[in-house]
Amino acid sequence: MTKQSPQQPKDESRRKFLKYSGTALGGVVVGGVIGGIIGTNRSKSGPEGAVPPEATETPQSPQSQDYNQALMFFSQGQFQTVEAAAERIFPKDDNGPGAKELGVAFFIDHQMAGAYGFNAREYMTPPFYKAEATQGYQLTFKRRDLLALGLDSLNEYSQDKHQNTFAKISPEQQDEVLTAFEKDEVNLKGVPGLAFFTILRNLTLEGVYADPLYGGNKNMAGWKMRNYPGNQMSYLDLIEKEEFIQMEPLSLHDHLQLS
Structure with missing residues (x-):
């Protein structure tokens, strides 16, 4: 066998x-x-x-990225213009960063892409009546349309006065152009230049101090310049203390990580 x-x-x-x-x-x-x-x-x-x-080694995770810094409404050219204009309205100085470093242009872009830019909560149906002087300009344009029109006019005015687009002229020349809009010396197809400048200035300041969740105030640096604590969960353990208490600010995103 x-x-x-x-x-x-x-x-x-x-x-x-x-x-x-x-x-x-x-x-x-x-x-x-x-x-x-x-x-x-x-x-x-x-x-x-x-x-x-x-x-068997675990692959390294990619570096963290700020996905809030992505364009939703502006073209690249419009973004460069609004970034340059916002920086002149809130420039970098010895107190801290300016609008560009704080990401204010992204904040404005996101606002224009959302309900605020569409005037979603406002009555926008004709007939339209001329407002009294004390009421200011009553918008018939949506904010996003007014801002786009104003940015184009900034470039056209800069081209006429200084032979270049707004983002490429000197800071002194940019101040001169913005001053002309602020003084209402420019007419945007029937819309006062002051109306555009006012909304641009307001959006710039909002972007400096809004919660970083909305695209601006990068790293909460706008709050830090003001010693503003941001969105703290509670002050119960501090409210009765007499001395000034300086604390690190917290954003809405921080609460998601703490919860």
Whole structure:
């Protein structure tokens, strides 16, 4: 009677199958994933099929990115114009960063893309009547349309006066152009230049001091310049203290991480 050879263990046969199929298929799915690992193992010393330590390491997570800094309404040209204008309204100085560094242009962009830019909560249906002088200009344009019209006019006025677009002229020339709008010396197709300047200035200041969740006030630097505590959960343990207490500000996003 012939002696039968013992059966190979199941694990051993599976390893050989993977090894040979990976070698044969090369760059196909098995060769690209499993075969690539096996091929590496074969070229190194050590038990067959052993996975090297580097193959089991957890891949490093990508660097954190500020996804709030993404355009939703402006074109690149409009964004550059509003960024330059906001920086002249709230410039960087010894007290801290200016509008550009604080990301104010992103705040304005996001506002124009949302309900505020569409005047969603306001009555915008004709007939329109001329307002009294004490009432100011009553908008017939949506804010997003007025802002886009004003930015185009900034560039046109800068081109006429200084032969270049607003973002490319000197800071002194930019101040001169903005002053002309502030003094209502520019007419935007029937809309007073002051109306555009007023909304741009208000949006700039809002972007400096709004919660970073809305795109501006980057790193809460606007609050830090004012020693403003931001959105603290409670002051119960501090409210009765007589001395001034300076605390690190908290944003709405911080509360999500603390909860």
